[in-house]
Amino acid sequence: MQAQLAVASRATPKLFTRVPPPNFSNATHRARCLAQLRSKTNGLEKYIYLNGLKERDPTLFYSLLYDNMREMVPILYTPTVGDACQNYSHIWRRPEGLYISIGDKGRIREVLSTWPHVREGRIAVVTDGSRILGLGDLGANGLPISVGKLDLYIAGAGIRPSSTVPICLDLGTSTQKYLDDPLYIGVRRPRPSAEEMDEFMIEFMAAMKDVFPDLLVQFEDFSTDNAFKYLDMFRNSYRCFNDDIQGTGAVVLSGFLNAARLSSKASGRPLTEQRILFFGAGSAGVGVAKQLLSFFKINGLSEEDATKQIWTVDSKGLITADRKGLQEHKKFFARTDYEGPPLTNLIDIINYVQPTALLGLSTMRNAFTKDVVDAMAAHNPRPIIFPLSNPVSLCEVDYEDAVEWTNGEVIFASGSPYTPFERNAKTFEPGQGNNMYIFPGIGLGTLLSKSSRVTDTMVEQASIALAQSLNEDEKEKELVYPRLNRIRDISAKIALAVVRAAQAASVDGSPALRHVADNALLEYIKEQMWHPNGPKSRF
Numbered sequence: 286m287q288a289q290l291a292v293a294s295r296a297t298p299k300l301f302t303r304v305p306p307p308n309f310s311n312a313t314h315r316a317r318c319l320a321q322l323r324s325k326t327n328g329l330e331k332y333i334y335l336n337g338l339k340e341r342d343p344t345l346f347y348s349l350l351y352d353n354m355r356e357m358v359p360i361l362y363t364p365t366v367g368d369a370c371q372n373y374s375h376i377w378r379r380p381e382g383l384y385i386s387i388g389d390k391g392r393i394r395e396v397l398s399t400w401p402h403v404r405e406g407r408i409a410v411v412t413d414g415s416r417i418l419g420l421g422d423l424g425a426n427g428l429p430i431s432v433g434k435l436d437l438y439i440a441g442a443g444i445r446p447s448s449t450v451p452i453c454l455d456l457g458t459s460t461q462k463y464l465d466d467p468l469y470i471g472v473r474r475p476r477p478s479a480e481e482m483d484e485f486m487i488e489f490m491a492a493m494k495d496v497f498p499d500l501l502v503q504f505e506d507f508s509t510d511n512a513f514k515y516l517d518m519f520r521n522s523y524r525c526f527n528d529d530i531q532g533t534g535a536v537v538l539s540g541f542l543n544a545a546r547l548s549s550k551a552s553g554r555p556l557t558e559q560r561i562l563f564f565g566a567g568s569a570g571v572g573v574a575k576q577l578l579s580f581f582k583i584n585g586l587s588e589e590d591a592t593k594q595i596w597t598v599d600s601k602g603l604i605t606a607d608r609k610g611l612q613e614h615k616k617f618f619a620r621t622d623y624e625g626p627p628l629t630n631l632i633d634i635i636n637y638v639q640p641t642a643l644l645g646l647s648t649m650r651n652a653f654t655k656d657v658v659d660a661m662a663a664h665n666p667r668p669i670i671f672p673l674s675n676p677v678s679l680c681e682v683d684y685e686d687a688v689e690w691t692n693g694e695v696i697f698a699s700g701s702p703y704t705p706f707e708r709n710a711k712t713f714e715p716g717q718g719n720n721m722y723i724f725p726g727i728g729l730g731t732l733l734s735k736s737s738r739v740t741d742t743m744v745e746q747a748s749i750a751l752a753q754s755l756n757e758d759e760k761e762k763e764l765v766y767p768r769l770n771r772i773r774d775i776s777a778k779i780a781l782a783v784v785r786a787a788q789a790a791s792v793d794g795s796p797a798l799r800h801v802a803d804n805a806l807l808e809y810i811k812e813q814m815w816h817p818n819g820p821k822s823r824f
């Protein structure tokens with residue numbers, strides 16, 4: 286790209302001042318860009334730098350991202366993307382996605398048609414900014430979450446950049462700070478009524494299908510009630526899924542399949558006796574709890590018996606069926622067998638439930654105190670503790686603390702990344718239980734199979750494929766997720782499982798792939814991936 290630029294500009298005298306120096310080389314320039322990135326001491330500055338690099342030289346940007354996932358993903362994605370969203374109106378430089386505003390109601394199709402790569406559109410990540418990570422309602426500042434997720438599709442599954450469509454629905458915000466900010470980038474109004482929003486969403490989805498006929502829609506970071514509502518409303522008529530409910534469910538099921546094996550080996554308890562306590566019962570907590578039913582079903586329990594192995598906690602304590610005014614999404618796991626005064630203290634709840642696993646999706650920083658972790662360790666030789674809230678500033682417990690407090694026995698995965706560390710001459714390597722491991726493969730498999738829907742079995746099979754993707758070294762080190770630098774290989778395996786599940790459910794639209802053997806199909810999937818410096822992919 287740089288070399289092509291140089292040739293073009295040497296031939297154009299008026300651009301002469303923009304010719305790179307004569308000894309310019311791509312390799313040196315890559316090193317220069319990494320050095321410039323590393324010279325920034327603040328996460329947000331690094332984000333701004335990378336964003337500028339993406340605009341100046343997208344090929345170089347994606348090539349660097351592809352080769353430096355462990356360093357760059359925490360900047361473009363959680364945790365730093367959280368800072369970028371919170372400050373987006375102030376750091377904004379250029380348009381990088383589509384804003385569809387509530388004022389566009391009645392002409393959404395027209396607005397969507399302004400996207401420059403309409404015919405290439407394959408995957409859209411759509412947020413309404415109402416629950417960005419655990420940071421609350423950020424309104425139109427939520428766009429970087431769509432951009433960041435799509436960068437992971439590009440780097441992690443080889444989707445061509447011009448096939449990705451980042452969208453933020455600009456519907457107002459309930460956060461006064463943004464409404465008062467003179468630089469706020471969105472419309473200054475409260476969020477619409479449920480009725481107005483439903484009308485908007487119905488028009489939006491119909492217009493999306495019209496304008497982008499081959500598109501997969503990933504709903505992202507909608508507030509919990511709307512996340513469940515629109516998934517239910519659209520999943521049977523459009524090619525779509527909800528990342529926070531289904532993607533998170535799949536990624537946690539996958540890590541749990543590996544974690545439970547380690548925990549049961551240490552305790553001698555059968556897998557079916559795993560007892561899971563969810564701290565947080567929003568879209569993510571309940572989405573994961575529903576997906577974890579599969580764990581018990583795979584191990585031979587009925588759905589009814591599987592449900593009995595799961596307990597949920599919200600801000601009011603253990604969720605029981607006798608609670609007045611319980612929100613719809615909490616009813617499925619509300620316990621009918623608890624008798625006694627409401628249980629509101631987490632340690633009391635742990636002592637009552639005696640869970641083998643404690644999963645945090647609560648946005649409550651440091652909620653898993655030493656006493657909480659001690660209570661888990663008292664019941665389990667190897668407790669499973671997954672603090673999954675994002676970003677790190679909302680994580681329920683830090684990795685080093687969890688390791689220290691359990692004398693190294695914890696089986697751990699967090700939503701945002703932690704770095705490995707040494708303790709008593711042993712290296713401790715954390716897992717990252719984040720939907721970023723799963724949605725690229727789900728998207729790739731859905732597109733390749735030309736599926737009309739994303740079914741529950743496609744999501745479940747994606748999860749099992751991820752769990753099975755650990756290599757020998759990762760198994761020996763007792764990791765519960767594979768290392769991120771293998772993401773393309775992993776996405777290909779997930780995509781294969783998704784294609785097969787789509788075929789089994791007869792929602793696929795690529796009949797020729799039905800007759801291709803697994804090994805050949807895996808190779809085919811890898812060949813379809815876009816590489817920054819390689820031939821064009823089909824997406």
Ligand SMILES: NC(=O)C1=CN([C@@H]2O[C@H](COP(=O)(O)OP(=O)(O)OC[C@H]3O[C@@H](n4cnc5c(N)ncnc54)[C@H](OP(=O)(O)O)[C@@H]3O)[C@@H](O)[C@H]2O)C=CC1
Pocket residue numbers: 416417418419420508509528529533536564565566567568569570598599600601602646647648649673674675676679699700701718719720721
């Ligand atoms: N690792 C990953 O891949 C993913 C992580 N997440 C993270 O999960 C978190 C939650 O997301 P989401 O479910 O959509 O958010 P919600 O706001 O819908 O849910 C938060 C839940 O936590 C509960 N909660 C809040 N405070 C407390 C408390 N003090 N004690 C116990 N429970 C409490 C809430 O209770 P109540 O219902 O009573 O308000 C609610 O049930 C976010 O930080 C998000 O980043 C989300 C998706 C993917």
Ligand SMILES: CC(=O)C(=O)O
Pocket residue numbers: 363417418419506528529674675700719720721
């Ligand atoms: C990871 C993610 O999707 C979230 O925290 O919302």
Ligand SMILES: [Mg+2]
Pocket residue numbers: 418505506528529
């Ligand atoms: Mg999300």
